Structures are given as C-alpha cells and as structure tokens.
Amino acid sequence: MRYPTLKRTLAALAVFGLALPAFADTSVTDAWVRATVAHQQSTGAFMTLTASSDSKLVDVQSPVAEIVQVHQMTMDNDVMGMKQVQSVELPAGKAVSLDPNGYHVMLMKLKQQVKEGEQVPLTLVIEDAKGQKQTLEIKAPVRALNAEMHGHEHMH
Numbered sequence: 001m002r003y004p005t006l007k008r009t010l011a012a013l014a015v016f017g018l019a020l021p022a023f024a025d026t027s028v029t030d031a032w033v034r035a036t037v038a039h040q041q042s043t044g045a046f047m048t049l050t051a052s053s054d055s056k057l058v059d060v061q062s063p064v065a066e067i068v069q070v071h072q073m074t075m076d077n078d079v080m081g082m083k084q085v086q087s088v089e090l091p092a093g094k095a096v097s098l099d100p101n102g103y104h105v106m107l108m109k110l111k112q113q114v115k116e117g118e119q120v121p122l123t124l125v126i127e128d129a130k131g132q133k134q135t136l137e138i139k140a141p142v143r144a145l146n147a148e149m150h151g152h153e154h155m156h
C-alpha cells in the first residue's frame with residue numbers, strides 16, 4: 001500500500017503550496033522611464049504593479065539618480081503639482097498604475113542623461129501586510145515621449 005501513501009503526501013504538498021505561498025509575490029509590467037534632454041535634472045518612471053497579497057511599495061532605488069522618491073500628482077485650485085508619498089498601497093490582486101496622472105517614481109539629481117533605448121535599473125522594495133520586505137530588480141526601457149509632466153520642472 002505504498003502507492004496511496006505517496007499520493008496522499010503529494011496531495012498534502014499541493015495543498016500546502018497553495019495555502020502558504022512562501023512570499024508575497026508582486027509583478028511589474030509596462031515599466032518605462034521618460035527620456036531626458038541634456039542637463040535635465042529629473043524624470044519619471046512609470047509601471048503597473050500587481051501584488052498577490054495586500055502590500056505596499058515603500059522604496060525605490062536606481063543607480064541613475066542620486067535621489068529617488070515616490071510622488072503623487074496633486075490638484076490644488078486647478079494648479080497641478082506633486083508631493084512625495086511614503087508608500088503606495090497595492091491591494092491584493094489589483095493592478096495599480098504608476099502613470100503620469102497619478103503616482104510616479106521620481107528620479108532626481110540624475111547622474112547622466114537618460115536616453116531613449118537605454119534600460120534603467122530600478123530596485124523596488126515591496127512590504128507585505130506582515131511587514132516582510134521583498135526586493136524586485138527590474139530594468140525599465142527609456143521612452144521618448146514629448147508629453148511633459150505638468151509642473152514638473154517647476155517642482156524640482
């Protein structure tokens with residue numbers, strides 16, 4: 001009767017695997033960085049984040065910029081601006097977009113021009129509901145888009 005025992009063990013493992021994912025898993029899609037012109041000090045990185053369990057984006061780092069912050073676009077008396085936020089909520093299973101109209105990753109004090117066709121390394125730090133941190137390394141392609149972020153250069 002060894003065979004049924006083995007089957008039970010495999011079934012138990014499968015259940016275990018489903019019930020207890022080892023780590024909260026966050027996927028990143030559509031990441032991109034806006035290309036800069038010479039001597040431009042800052043730019044934005046954008047992406048869509050989907051976490052498997054309730055999490056938040058708490059930190060971003062990149063070797064191309066001295067300062068990296070997460071910003072949120074704001075509208076105050078019809079004037080568009082932006083403010084730094086400490087984290088971005090990533091509800092389980094919900095795709096959260098960092099786009100030019102909402103949250104974005106701000107790359108400030110750029111060390112060099114960011115040119116179309118390059119890949120910008122970004123390190124994303126995701127914290128789950130238990131406070132466990134997960135680090136995601138991604139490479140975001142640089143896209144040249146003429147659409148200027150509103151109020152961007154004034155803010156930084």
Ligand SMILES: [Cu+2]
Nearest residue numbers: 071082104106
């Ligand atoms: Cu910003």
